Structures are given as C-alpha cells and as structure tokens.
Amino acid sequence: MSVTAAKGFTAAGIAAGIKENGNPDLALVVNTGPRRAAAGVFTSNRVKAAPVLWSEQVLKSGQVAAVVLNSGGANACTGSKGFQDTHATAEKAAEALGRGAIEIAVCSTGLIGVLLPMDKLLPGVETAAAQLSEHGGEKAAIAIKTTDTVHKTSVVTKDGWTVGGMAKGAGMLAPGLATMLVVLTTDADLDNDALDKALRAATKVTFDRVDSDGCMSTNDTVLLLASGAAEVTPQYEEFAEAVRQVCDDLGQQLIRDAEGASKDIKVEVVNAATEDDAVEVGRSIARNNLLKCAIHGEDPNWGRVLSAIGTTSAAFEPDRLNVAINGVWVCKNGGVGEDREKVDMRYREVHIVADLAAGSETATIWTNDLTADYVHENSAYSS
Amino acid sequence: MSVTAAKGFTAAGIAAGIKENGNPDLALVVNTGPRRAAAGVFTSNRVKAAPVLWSEQVLKSGQVAAVVLNSGGANACTGSKGFQDTHATAEKAAEALGRGAIEIAVCSTGLIGVLLPMDKLLPGVETAAAQLSEHGGEKAAIAIKTTDTVHKTSVVTKDGWTVGGMAKGAGMLAPGLATMLVVLTTDADLDNDALDKALRAATKVTFDRVDSDGCMSTNDTVLLLASGAAEVTPQYEEFAEAVRQVCDDLGQQLIRDAEGASKDIKVEVVNAATEDDAVEVGRSIARNNLLKCAIHGEDPNWGRVLSAIGTTSAAFEPDRLNVAINGVWVCKNGGVGEDREKVDMRYREVHIVADLAAGSETATIWTNDLTADYVHENSAYSS
Structure with a gap:
C-alpha cells in the first residue's frame, strides 16, 4: 500500500x-x-x-x-x-x-x-x-x-x-x-x-x-x-x-516512534485568544525539558507547565490559568487544584490540557518525554 | 566571606x-x-x-x-x-x-x-x-x-x-x-x-x-x-x-554544578553582524538537545551546530559558516572542514566557536551537555 x-x-x-x-x-x-x-x-x-x-x-x-x-x-x-x-x-x-x-x-x-x-x-x-x-x-x-x-x-x-x-x-x-x-x-x-x-x-x-x-x-x-x-x-x-x-x-x-520515548504527550491548549497563541503556548510546554523529564518519571508536575506558559507572549492572566493532566485539574486559577495523587500516569499516552481562559481558540501539539534512552541514542548516533 | x-x-x-x-x-x-x-x-x-x-x-x-x-x-x-x-x-x-x-x-x-x-x-x-x-x-x-x-x-x-x-x-x-x-x-x-x-x-x-x-x-x-x-x-x-x-x-x-552535567560547553559566536545576532545564535546552539547529547557522547557533531544556527534570524550565509570544536575547524564555508577525528573531547570543558562571517560582534553563552543523569534527577525531583 x-x-x-x-x-x-x-x-x-x-x-x-x-x-x-x-x-x-x-x-x-x-x-x-x-x-x-x-x-x-x-x-x-x-x-x-x-x-x-x-x-x-x-x-x-x-x-x-x-x-x-x-x-x-x-x-x-x-x-x-x-x-x-x-x-x-x-x-x-x-x-x-x-x-x-x-x-x-x-x-x-x-x-x-x-x-x-x-x-x-x-x-x-x-x-x-x-x-x-x-x-x-x-x-x-x-x-x-x-x-x-x-x-x-x-x-x-x-x-x-x-x-x-x-x-x-x-x-x-x-x-x-x-x-x-x-x-x-x-x-x-x-x-x-x-x-x-x-x-x-x-x-x-x-x-x-x-x-x-x-x-x-x-x-x-x-x-x-x-x-x-x-x-x-x-x-x-x-x-x-x-x-x-x-x-x-x-x-x-x-x-x-520517537527516539527513546516512553510517553506520548498530547498538549492541548484551550480557550486561547488566538490560534497562534495556542500554538505558541503548546510548543513552549512541549519543549520544556524539565516537564518532559517529569512526565518520564510519571510525575504530574504542573508547576513546570505554568513555568513554560509564563515564557510565552500569549494573552493570559497567571491567576486564571488551569491545567489538567490526564483529566485531573491539578492547577486551578494559577494555583493548587485537585489532588495530584489522583493523576494516573501509568499509560503511554499523557494528556495535558492548558486552559488560558483568554478566548475560544485551541491547538494541539504532540511531543514525547525526555528519557535516558533519548540521550543514549543521540549520543551514539554518528559513531 | x-x-x-x-x-x-x-x-x-x-x-x-x-x-x-x-x-x-x-x-x-x-x-x-x-x-x-x-x-x-x-x-x-x-x-x-x-x-x-x-x-x-x-x-x-x-x-x-x-x-x-x-x-x-x-x-x-x-x-x-x-x-x-x-x-x-x-x-x-x-x-x-x-x-x-x-x-x-x-x-x-x-x-x-x-x-x-x-x-x-x-x-x-x-x-x-x-x-x-x-x-x-x-x-x-x-x-x-x-x-x-x-x-x-x-x-x-x-x-x-x-x-x-x-x-x-x-x-x-x-x-x-x-x-x-x-x-x-x-x-x-x-x-x-x-x-x-x-x-x-x-x-x-x-x-x-x-x-x-x-x-x-x-x-x-x-x-x-x-x-x-x-x-x-x-x-x-x-x-x-x-x-x-x-x-x-x-x-x-x-x-x-548544573544537574547531571558531565561537560561544560562554551558557545562562542564570533563575527556576527550584531551582538543580538550573536546571542540569538549562541542560545539556539546551547539549547539544541541533539547537539547536547552528541557532546555528552564526545562526538564533535558540527552538523547539529549548523542545524541550530539555521533556525535563527541572524544575518549569515549558509555557505560562509565556520565551526570549530576544541580548536579544530571541523566546518569550513558551510561544509566539511578539518578532520573531525582530530577533535579531543576527553575533558570537561568543550569550546564551540561559531563564525557567522557577517560582521565583528561576539557573544558567549555557556551551557551543559544533556545526560541520562539530568533526566534521572529531573524525573525524581518532586518525589
């Protein structure tokens, strides 16, 4: 085919x-x-x-x-x-x-x-x-x-x-x-x-x-x-x-099939003022090495999500941000939300929702976790 | 003190x-x-x-x-x-x-x-x-x-x-x-x-x-x-x-003292048109995960340096770029330069020089290699 x-x-x-x-x-x-x-x-x-x-x-x-x-x-x-x-x-x-x-x-x-x-x-x-x-x-x-x-x-x-x-x-x-x-x-x-x-x-x-x-x-x-x-x-x-x-x-x-990955991470940005904002925020989250390490460790570290959002120029107010990881709203209004212990991260797919509370646009970026295998594979690639 | x-x-x-x-x-x-x-x-x-x-x-x-x-x-x-x-x-x-x-x-x-x-x-x-x-x-x-x-x-x-x-x-x-x-x-x-x-x-x-x-x-x-x-x-x-x-x-x-690092990488950008260009290029190189993995593996992978430079908006012509790693000009005029086998990467400090051949400004950015220890430390940080 x-x-x-x-x-x-x-x-x-x-x-x-x-x-x-x-x-x-x-x-x-x-x-x-x-x-x-x-x-x-x-x-x-x-x-x-x-x-x-x-x-x-x-x-x-x-x-x-x-x-x-x-x-x-x-x-x-x-x-x-x-x-x-x-x-x-x-x-x-x-x-x-x-x-x-x-x-x-x-x-x-x-x-x-x-x-x-x-x-x-x-x-x-x-x-x-x-x-x-x-x-x-x-x-x-x-x-x-x-x-x-x-x-x-x-x-x-x-x-x-x-x-x-x-x-x-x-x-x-x-x-x-x-x-x-x-x-x-x-x-x-x-x-x-x-x-x-x-x-x-x-x-x-x-x-x-x-x-x-x-x-x-x-x-x-x-x-x-x-x-x-x-x-x-x-x-x-x-x-x-x-x-x-x-x-x-x-x-x-x-x-x-990404090199060394153990988790596929779906970063869904919702309620953005513009689609460009949603993409910028999604990309910033998807590229945050610290978050990608945390996801690898099955740690629903939403602070690293907020930290990544904070580096963008997208329209949002820090105290209105909400973040869900695998369906649990671990961050509400920029602060502690539901109990992070409720987040089940045993499976390969991880779904992060970042709610900017600034509009109605959305975008989804896919990324992977950062793993020792990624480091290994890319250290050895040309040898 | x-x-x-x-x-x-x-x-x-x-x-x-x-x-x-x-x-x-x-x-x-x-x-x-x-x-x-x-x-x-x-x-x-x-x-x-x-x-x-x-x-x-x-x-x-x-x-x-x-x-x-x-x-x-x-x-x-x-x-x-x-x-x-x-x-x-x-x-x-x-x-x-x-x-x-x-x-x-x-x-x-x-x-x-x-x-x-x-x-x-x-x-x-x-x-x-x-x-x-x-x-x-x-x-x-x-x-x-x-x-x-x-x-x-x-x-x-x-x-x-x-x-x-x-x-x-x-x-x-x-x-x-x-x-x-x-x-x-x-x-x-x-x-x-x-x-x-x-x-x-x-x-x-x-x-x-x-x-x-x-x-x-x-x-x-x-x-x-x-x-x-x-x-x-x-x-x-x-x-x-x-x-x-x-x-x-x-x-x-x-x-x-950066987490998990085994190499300190000095990224020196020279002959940039502006200092801002030099900083942008230096940062792009310093943030390239693939390059950071290669350096960890003591692999003088200059292609990843060029690839990182290519994502910037700095003034340069691809076929005039030069890259030295630990003193060896492994890339000249955007292509293969001196023999990469000559590059000695056994020591902790690695010195990358990126010559943009576009002016006379310079900037130095410091970063580290990307290691399995970094992944481990940041997977376990909050647990």
Missing part, C-alpha cells in the same frame, strides 16, 4: 550499500501519469541540504515525475559537491525513467556533513528503477528508515480515489516541519494549486504540531504527487480532509 | 524544618547600614512566584534592609495564600530586626505549587535573626541550596571596598535570568541608580548567558545591596567591573 495505494504510481525500495550495515537505503517513487501534478513543503531551516535546494527547484518547474529518496546520509552541509551529487542522482533517475532531470525530486536523510557514496547510490538508482512495481510502496517505506524502529504508511480511500503516503522520522522532530521525509500520492485529478493549498493546510495542523525535541532538520520534505489516474476530481474540501487525515496518521506514527 | 565579606552586613543560615530531610533551608542577610541602597533583577517569566511579586514592590520602596531566603519550596503558583505567606515572612523579619516589612525582600526556591510550612518558617526567621553574624555569609549560602551539590560564593576586593555574593542554582538555568537566587553585597557608598545600572549591565553578560536547559523559572532573583560602610564611592566603571566579575564567577559556578 503506502505510496502505491493510489493508481498511477510505482515504487521500489532496495539496499544500494549506502548504509554500511546492508539495510535498505534507497527508494524510488514514480508517477506514471497521466498527470504529474505536485506540491511540496520544505524545512524552514536556513541551512538547507542539497536535495532540499534541488527539490525546491523541481517543484517550481511545475511537475514531478519521480522522487528518489535515500537514507544513510543527509547530504547536508556538503557544499557544491553535495549539490552536484544530488543533481547526478536526478540525472540518473531521469535517464532510467526516460524523463527530464528537472522532473525528479530528491530527498536524503541521515548524518549531516558527509558526502554520499555516489559509486553505490547511482547504480542503486538503476537497480531500483528495474524493480519498480505497483506493489512496491511498502519496500519504499522501509528503505527510508534511519533510526525508525518501524516503517510508516497510511492510506485513505474515498469514492473512486485514494490518498496514500509514507514517512520516515524518529528524532529531530520539530516544527517547520517535524523533521522527516514524507511522500504522499493521490490518483485524484487535481492541479498544482489545489495540491499546494491542501498540503499546506494539512501540514500546518499535523506535522507542524509534532515536536519531539525542538530540533529542526536541514532536510525536511513533504511531497504530494497527483497522477490523475482515477479520473476523478473530488471536491476540494473532501480532498483536503483526506490529505489531512493521512498527514495526521503519519504524524502520530512519527511521535509514537 | 560571601555576602558578609563587605562591611555593614550580617547573615545567618539555619535549618528551620522546611526541608523534610533537616538540611539548612533558611537564610537571612541584613544590611546594617549606614546606607541601605539596593537594586534587583527578577525573572522575566510572566508566572512569577509570590516572593518575586513582593520583592519587586520592596525594591520600589527605595531601600532594602534585609533579605529572607528559603529553600524547600518556591511559593510559586500558590495564589493569594502564597502572597500572604511571603508578606507574613517579611513582617516577621521586620519585627525581629526593628525595621519596616516593606524593607524586607523575600526569595524562595524549591518545588512550585506547594504552600510553605509557615509554622516552621516563621519561628525559623526568629532563630536566624538571633544568629546573625559578620561571619554568617557561608552559612547563608549553604541554606539556599536545593539540588546544588556545592554552595556558591564569590568576593572581589578593591581599594577599600568589596563586592561579595552568594548564589544557588543547579538546574532550570536559562536566560532572563539563569534561574537562581543571588544576593550580592557591597560596602561601597553608591545610590540606587548606580547599583541598578551596574547590576543590569552585569547580569546581561553573565547570568543571562548561562543557559543550562532552556527552562526559565518563576523565582529568579538577583539582588545587590549597598551598605556604604566602607565610606568609599568608587568610580562607576570600576564598581561595575567588580560586580560583573562576581556575577561571572557565580555564573560559572552555576554551570559547573
């Missing part, structure tokens, strides 16, 4: 030898048409990896025929040689597929500051092209894993059309975007503008609100490709909702 | 029983005059503890005769009862010292959201007042410890006048201020305006640039009291420099 659930797409995932351990590390997703419409959202980090700089140009050309994705190296901070390598990758795929290089998006993920082994990657592109299949979506999803423990796919099928997708990401998750690679496909017949609008609306409320560790990567890419093969043009709202559902599902899978 | 190194000050530190383990938990610092000038800098967290709200009012009254400090409870998020408790503490000290309550600053530190045991704290104030001594500075410094492993004091003596101080703080260190309590004293004869100017100038480049975990507390307070007992009015610049030195020394002690 995954990216090949929608008609008009083939995919492959292979081990090209980019990863020294021999795991799959190269994926190819091809839009076989008839249409090759596309939209993309990229990292807002100003230090952008070569494949991001390249793929931004591809999107501007108006259509995307295929996406080459590799794990085992981010090709970020690799200078002009890195950009040449990305270009050569696109050229190789274009040649194998009989398309133009400017129609080939490229995504890379892995360690920053290391050149890719092009002597392995380029032959890998040929091998992948030879293995393209309408059933290749799952293999593609597996090939883009880095520290992910599971591959992530999602599909929503509607009346005669489908949106499918795959994602990778397990750490370095933060807004703008949640540091990851995502390829979404649809067989609905839509133009670039509709795709762009639906994709931006969806990422804003899904991937942009997944914040595992506050770190923003150099390689974040979310692509949405439309083949038109279903010969159906859905209502925009219905299509946008399907894209949102797939993004939401993939975002949840990212959070559940 | 400590706060009693300067003439015109007495202090005491006792165990009042606020901490259940019987450790010292109450300090009293008294300015015996002839002058009782003072300045203060407080947390910029909008959720302010009762003692902060109170002490801000005390400072506005124009003079500070004494400071009561307690560990074992922050008296934050404790509503009107919390404020009444702070007020009662000041009243009790005023009564014992024959002063007005509005001249008594109060500082509290410990867990948020818990009312202080006033039946122990108020008799403790009387006991402390009875033990005031010109040699009590060290006991006072010991009594304000929370998770600190050592007490922190510093003294600079100049021609006939002295600046001394004490600090507590071991976690939750972040700008605006580096979450802590600090009392500085001087026997120099200076008015409130000179004290305020010197204190703000000093905290801006010392405590404000110590960022252990990005968390900002509800209780940060730095007070500077002047007794005039030395009967000397130093040149402002010389005085300001002495205050800066004491603040710098105490700030360094805070970083070296």
